Amino acid sequence: MKQELEALHRESLERRLRTHVSIPESPGYVMCGERVLLDLSSNDYLGLARHPAIIEAMRDALLKEGAGAGASRLVTGNRQPYAQLEKALATWQNCDAALVFANGYTANIGVISALVGRGDVVFSDQLNHASIVDGIILSRAEHARYRHNDIEHLRALLYKFRDKRRKLIVTDTVFSMDGDQAHLLDLIALKQEFNALLMVDEAHSGGVYGPRGEGLASALGVKNDVDIHMGTLSKSFGIYGAYVCGSETLIKWLMNKARPLIYSTALPPSLIAGAIQALKLVQTEHWRRKRLLAASEFFRSSLCKAGFNIGNGDSAIVPLMLGHNHKALQFSSALENEGIAAIAIRPPTVPEGTARIRFSLSAAHSLEELTDAITKICRLGLQLGVVE
Incomplete structure (x- = not known):
């Protein structure tokens, strides 16, 4: 087991648990360590978890x-x-x-x-x-x-x-x-x-x-x-x-x-x-669905225009395809440094060679928050050579 775990680590496939704490006064955010992060990985699509x-x-x-x-x-x-x-x-x-x-x-x-x-x-x-x-x-x-x-x-x-x-x-x-x-x-x-x-x-x-x-x-x-x-x-x-x-x-x-x-x-x-x-x-509360779908369309179209490969779809799940496991971890870490929780998804959860950041939106997110996140994602994409 130890040898296989070491191999997973070398291949950037090792998984570890990290503690994220919800923030009652700030829906759509989590705290990890001392950092307050915009949560773009949760499946709380309608923002009901703290209703x-x-x-x-x-x-x-x-x-x-x-x-x-x-x-x-x-x-x-x-x-x-x-x-x-x-x-x-x-x-x-x-x-x-x-x-x-x-x-x-x-x-x-x-x-x-x-x-x-x-x-x-x-x-x-x-x-x-x-x-x-x-x-x-x-x-x-x-x-x-x-x-x-x-x-x-x-x-x-x-x-x-x-x-x-x-x-x-x-x-x-x-x-x-x-x-x-x-x-x-x-x-x-x-x-x-x-x-x-x-x-x-x-x-x-x-x-x-x-x-x-x-x-x-x-x-x-x-x-x-x-x-x-x-x-x-x-x-x-x-x-x-x-x-x-x-x-x-x-x-x-x-x-x-x-x-x-x-x-x-x-x-x-x-x-x-x-x-x-x-x-x-x-x-x-139909407004939650409307807000989520509008946010999804805005987020998707913005990343697509910036040159990212985000696949097809119109849902709140937006995959930013990176391919390499290490690149996905690097991008996720850089996003965290910018105040965004966006987790790298790697095999075997996804097929080999399709590692990605899986963005997941919520009705708890405002347009201003998403606009700021998109700006940071695009800047990091240029810095890490993901887009030109």
């Missing part, structure tokens, strides 16, 4: 229900707030029922391994989140990876495995490291043509897209054509946890077959109470 109404709901539930659930949901941990949240989630997504999981990772592992097994096949975009990949591995189903957003490649794989017992297509709707979107309309057409199931992970689009923040499937008007809706409560909602929405049969099946749900202690009731309040804010 007073959410904190108050959590405080009330904490005093009423206690610190923890004490058991799994199928034992005695299924406290009253769960039913309220799941009913609200199902209504929000216009589905029969919903089920809350501990987090997005366990939700994806639980759903995929419960739905498919030996004799089945899962078709997964090459850039899907690691939790989807791990869920497929644990399911023991055939894993058919298609090239990123390559619909013709997916079609060929669907034809190749057309005789499999059960066929499941799984995709992120907004890809977490690239910020671009899945081609949902094409995926739905293929799902129908080959009689497959379609599962979407709305982790990075829930709260951001759709008339009430339902996600990309809703924004495109195809929500009812998706079989399994999965999303997280830890990004736009500013809390923690995940949800799965679908038919009543699907939810009952998961209650009986999803091992991460069955064998995990339930989330603390205070978190569930906070999520209930966050869902109300996601659906009603």
Whole structure:
């Protein structure tokens, strides 16, 4: 282990934990050591993580229900707030029922391994989140990876495995490291043509897209054509946890077959109470979405005009592609010196040779703050030879 860790260090791939402290009076900022930094790496897209109404709901539930659930949901941990949240989630997504999981990772592992097994096949975009990949591995189903957003490649794989017992297509709707979107309309057409199931992970689009923040499937008007809706409560909602929405049969099946749900202690009731309040804010405070999308367009267009390679997309995730691991770490360190928290993302989180800075915007950021950040990013890009 020591030798491998030394090799990771030489290749600029070693990972270390650093402590970042939120600043109550300064939303959108964190403190690292003695430095106050503009937080351009958080997934708190709508700026809800410190919302007073959410904190108050959590405080009330904490005093009423206690610190923890004490058991799994199928034992005695299924406290009253769960039913309220799941009913609200199902209504929000216009589905029969919903089920809350501990987090997005366990939700994806639980759903995929419960739905498919030996004799089945899962078709997964090459850039899907690691939790989807791990869920497929644990399911023991055939894993058919298609090239990123390559619909013709997916079609060929669907034809190749057309005789499999059960066929499941799984995709992120907004890809977490690239910020671009899945081609949902094409995926739905293929799902129908080959009689497959379609599962979407709305982790990075829930709260951001759709008339009430339902996600990309809703924004495109195809929500009812998706079989399994999965999303997280830890990004736009500013809390923690995940949800799965679908038919009543699907939810009952998961209650009986999803091992991460069955064998995990339930989330603390205070978190569930906070999520209930966050869902109300996601659906009603539309200005947060508008502000976030306007900031994303401004930030993207500014970096693009400056000559940076930021890929395609219109989301709050803006990847500044650098290629080399050391260059990504160097750029991240330089940004920190300028008062910006923007973390270097390296393999295996992204493919070899595609190390990057992953900027992630928030409705908590003002136009003035982003303008200042862009000026610093452009100056550093020139100094480090990233742009000319």
